Amino acid sequence: MGQNKKTLRILLPQWQGGNNPNYAFGAELLAHIAPSGKGSQTVEVSVEKDFEKSLEVENGVVGEQVLFEQMKETAKILEEQQPDRVIIFGGDCSMDQVPFDYLNGKYPGKLGVLWLDAHPDVTTPNDWPNVHAMVLGNLLGKGAPRFASKVKNPISTTHVMYAGLIEKDMSDKEEKTVKELNLQFAGPEELKESSQPIIDWIEKNQIEYLAVHFDLDVLSPKDFRSILPAEPYLEKFEPAIGEMTLTQVVRVLKDVSTKAEIVGLGIAEHLPWDAINLRKALLEISIFKD
Template sequence: MASKTVRLIFPEWQGGVNPNYAKGAEILALIAPQGNQCETFRVPVSEDFDKELEFTDGFYGKIAILAQQKAAYQILEKSQPDKILTFGGDCSVSQAPFDYLHGKYQKDMGILWIDAHPDISEPEDFSHEHAMVLGNLLGGGAPSIAEIVKHPFTPQQVMYAGLIESKLMDYEAKKLDKLKIPYATPADLADGGQPVIQWLKENKFKYFAVHFDLDALSPKDFYSLLCNEPHTPPVDYAVGQLTLADTVHMIADASKEASLVGLTIAEYLPWDIINIRKEFAKLDIFND
């Protein structure tokens, strides 16, 4: 029987408190390879971009995020896919797809988290929920969002790729040390994705899902990143160092060792497109 793949367009932006993430998701879904058999679903997301997000339980946007995550779960439970392509949006969009897939593949499944940041914060650490999503999947993170996770992962089922170790916050370093999640820095991946393949082999994973936060990429290699927002000063947070070509090659090589059943692409910010749309909207001729 052929496997069923769905494309999930999930323009959630409240986790990153940035409406531009929603625009990025829509554009990403449009330009990505379309496939031949994929059925596409769109998660309904609040587009009240001008309204200030409420601050509840230590982070912004809880009400919207919870409703949107539940909607994503409902779509997946009804459609029952075998594989999921998710177009985000901020990093929060991986929760429902990965939780659903874990229920299907259980202990035979691992997560490759390609990111410059660990995403295991808690509300007392940070106020943006997209920095908590992997924590949610591990049973920590934001309690009010984590409580809807049905199939929590163990730290042994996760590996980071592209993590910028030198820029970890103290609390992040302590959490990682406690969880013992393995990671490969950009330097570790300089000669290829062998650390990832070795991790898959050692854990005997038959299936894996990839969370690809585009901020794992070097802003010199790939422009459409938060850190490259025009007319803003240099950022002080971790900036990625991977290249797009090498990262895709790493995923492809890993797919020869285990079946890739989930791929999230998150935090795409095509600034030229976003800004040309924003500026042209000021001309009456576009609004007639």
């Protein structure tokens, strides 16, 4: 697997879907941290970075129009480049909508989506205004109606599986949606020592290719510090907190890659707090202002 395959790296510092400007810098730093690929090209999507300008709520979604513009540019890049494999450095979780839609069109009926996340991302604008919590719903033809309508290749519910989902902390609506869609999931405890639940799903559904959504908040803040709930001096965090370790996630990805080819990897919500806070601090010093 992988011979003569074209891999495209997309730097997509999209922050508006989570309404958190820190995601932009996190994406840019992530692209530097990631190992360089042999011959793979990196393309950056133009992202509006006027962080002082407040985002409008349109059709129940924060920043709808600017998100559509960024998604349109992402789609254009993929259409022109026609890669076989895509790596996305982000950014909030909504960054994966267009690349995963593209990959499902490239590998119809053979692509599975592995959603490594503490949260299900299947809410609607009636529940929450930030589209990063709706992105998987959009890809399934649910979620935010105007975003879902832009998905050309909706993903079958049988071809989606969560890994690391914190079931006990889902809202009643999230739990209802996950059950109604009959989405498969394996929690942190199930995956602690074995990747078998995911391998079983791959084999049962005859999945040949995988697009992996890796939201870094699937990780425990005790194990990995560059995530939202690990913000310094944070006293309370309402959403679910991830429980997996980086070693466990790597093991999962290595195991599943023996059963299906990973053709998509989106790494989302990188928040390197020390770098973010140091950068902000230096901006206050006069010598850096000239």
